[in-house]
Amino acid sequence: MAKILVVDDEPAILSLIHNALSTDQHLVTTISNPAEVHSTDLGAYNLILLDVMMPGVDGFTLCREIRTAVDCPILFLTAKTLESDLMYGLGLGADDYITKPFGIGALRARIQAHLRREGRERRNMLYLDPVRLNLSGKELYIRENKVPLTKSEYEICEFLARHRGQVFSKDHIYEGVFGMDGDSDSSAITEHIKNIRAKLARHGLEAIETIWGIGYKWKL
Amino acid sequence: MAKILVVDDEPAILSLIHNALSTDQHLVTTISNPAEVHSTDLGAYNLILLDVMMPGVDGFTLCREIRTAVDCPILFLTAKTLESDLMYGLGLGADDYITKPFGIGALRARIQAHLRREGRERRNMLYLDPVRLNLSGKELYIRENKVPLTKSEYEICEFLARHRGQVFSKDHIYEGVFGMDGDSDSSAITEHIKNIRAKLARHGLEAIETIWGIGYKWKL
DNA sequence: TGTCATCCTTACAGAATCCTTAGAATCTGC
DNA sequence: GCAGATTCTAAGGATTCTGTAAGGATGACA
Secondary structure, three states: OOEEEEEOOOHHHHHHHHHHHHHOOOEEEEEOOHHHHHHOOHHHOOEEEEEOEOOOOEHHHHHHHHHHHOOOOEEEEEOOOOHHHHHHHHHOOOOEEEEOOOOHHHHHHHHHHHHHHHHHHOOOEEEEOOEEEEOOOOEEEEOOEEEOOOHHHHHHHHHHHHOOOOOEOHHHHHHHHHOOOOOOOOHHHHHHHHHHHHHHHOOOOOOEEEEOOOEEEEOO | OOEEEEEOOOHHHHHHHHHHHHHOOOEEEEEOOHHHHHHOOHHHOOEEEEEOEOOOOEHHHHHHHHHHHOOOOEEEEEOOOOHHHHHHHHHOOOOEEEEOOOOHHHHHHHHHHHHHHHOOOOOOEEEEOOEEEEOOOOEEEEOOEEEOOOHHHHHHHHHHHHOOOOOEOHHHHHHHHHOOOOOOOOHHHHHHHHHHHHHHHOOOOOOEEEEOOOEEEEOO
8 A cells, every 4th residue: 555646637547546556546636737746745645656647747847846855756658658758757767667548557557667666665775785784683704704894883874874875974974874064073984984995895895985074975 | 896697598698798787797607407597696686686487497496496596686587577576576666577579778777777776776876987986985987997096186087077078277177176276386286197098098998188278177 | 901903093294285475467548 | 579468387385065874862662
């Protein structure tokens, strides 16, 4: 059971989808006027279906706006069958691109697949090639060797690893890991980074990169 | 960059896919004999492409087996276009169902979308043909070669690239990048521009144009 | 209460980066 | 061409940031 938002200007399609998804026990909200999307609490939905060609508003633009606000799956539902449109749409951050006319069974199957994926992601393991994070057990392994980390050290690793490739300042890391204010001297982060590095280095691993003047990032 | 496994019995398709995905900097492993899958370390891959109709083995069955072992996205690649096949395939735990013949661009876009959802790919990218800016990672690539830039250099590049084609005076750039007043001698910008140009020139690229008496602009 | 592990702070040295300066080279308009 | 203005180049010092080490603070636990 999931909360699904459907945006399309054709009432016939809306009701068709509404019926189909309701039989799958989903809570479906339909919007026929794209302008209403901005006054909607997007964060409340688990999945969003979006038409591309609607009067007044471009679905692609709408997708870009929605994507900045939420992380849930966004599925395009469109009559534009060109490969270039698909590439453009998916490039905007959408997760699927379904062309009309579509089989209602196919739509349901695709939606189920996306929702299933969302559930799978929340499982408690994070593989970053030689490194494995046991999120529920708060443990870090390198090739089956458990690396003893203190709580703070582990939390910093998890934070960086979850956002691998992204750079964070020390203040940002402090805030992301321990929450709230950075009045505490964030140079404590420097110290933790040093210790983490020393422990990972024993296994010949160099996972944290320092971006001079900006911060650190997980580079695996 | 992700590790991708492709299973298909047709060598022509394998090489086609291998080439396409390699240009996206993925590490591609191809298997033409489905029986080999069982002796493969599936956990090493970030995404799996699977043909359905292969001699000896049924792709659907294979998918079910793979899904019990790993959580990564599994994409079917098949000539079976029936809606019932799609529903069956996705019901087995696959994440996408792409029917042959498929556009190679569409395949790449779908793969990128799946990897993005997995968090394997950065979200914020800026493509300016030979140049790629990883906004969250603060990196600049030229045709997949990372160009080492200092913080200021990168920020200036990002500023100019974001407003490509637009001319900015040195003061304007200083203000746009470092914020606030330009009391600091903006001739520092000249210096940075010089250094950036030198680094880009090593890759045979000339991206910043100087508009005499006015300023600079990103011309890609 | 004493010990231990962890976390935070401080201080300093070394490194990377940034900025300034001054002179050479280049461009523009006449 | 020439003069004036603008940009480019190069080098050095100033500044900022990071890495490291040591010691104190805190809290858990016996």
